[in-house]
Amino acid sequence: MTAGRDSAVGEQGAAKPVRAAKKAKAESHLGMVRRARKINRALAEVYPYAHPELDFEDPFQLLVATVLSAQTTDLRVNQTTPALFAAYPTPEDMAAAVPEELEEIIRPTGFFRAKARSLLGLATALRDDFGGEVPGRIEDLVKLPGVGRKTANVVLGNYFGVPGITVDTHFGRLVRRWKWTDEEDPVKVEAVVAEIFPKSEWTMLSHRVVFHGRRICHSRKPACGACPIAALCPSYGEGETDPQKAEKLLKYEKGGYPGQRLKPPQSFLDAGGKPAPPLGAGPAAP
Ligand code: SF4
Helix, strand or coil: CCCCCCCCCCCCCCCHHHHHHHHHHCCCHHHHHHHHHHHHHHHHHHCCCCCCCCCCCCHHHHHHHHHHCCCCCHHHHHHHHHHHHHHCCCHHHHHCCCHHHHHHHHHHHCCHHHHHHHHHHHHHHHHHHCCCCCCCCHHHHCCCCCCCHHHHHHHHHHCCCCCCCCCCHHHHHHHHHCCCCCCCCHHHHHHHHHHHCCHHHHHHHHHHHHHHHHHCCCCCCCCHHHCCCHHHCCCCCCCCCCHHHHHCCCCHHHHCCCCCCCCCCHHHHHCCCCCCCCCCCCCCCC
């Protein structure tokens, strides 16, 4: 994929980021809001199949997978959870797990001792305080061991249909690159972005932004020269601007590789995306 004809990418590419940055500095709040909404619309066209990248079949699985996803990739979590949920399909089963056996299963996700403690605490709290059901209110979810606002919003947005903005490392980095905010604190970022977009957009916006961060606008090497929203980005030029070199930086389906889910939604497969391989079946992406 290359940047569109109307993008900031061009033969004079070196000069354009400076102009774009100056323009962003002088931008009014209303101008920024309009540009942010354009970015969201453009991302909706680039990632019509955007979705949560954790495999899950019920809210308990989503909650557990989200806790496991700290400090690792969703791919690694997805490769680990089939064995985990086969062994402990319900909160009651997991609450009764032998800690060492649970640790062994989740070892591939890293920090497995701490994560096992979180899962045991979480499953026990679900069993004892919520009748074995995952609650659908943020004030209850954040009381569960190992569950913060981000995890609660993931569960609310993706299972309960409650709009939520999920500020993870990708989301924070991208919205700062786009000058929607300078805030570093995820709760403040969430509040700023909530003012820019109607609630109905929050969950899908979160998926689109994270998709873009994982595939194109990477932390260390953003692929600016292959970025379809370059014309709307004041940070164009922070990464590789040469279209051919930038193309090589693309990941997952944008680079022609498998995605992160072993069981992706049909919309992803229809768009040419490939499922991730199971654990030990070889690398899924560079
Ligand atoms: S890849 Fe470059 S141009 Fe695209 S959003 Fe990221 S910083 Fe902006």
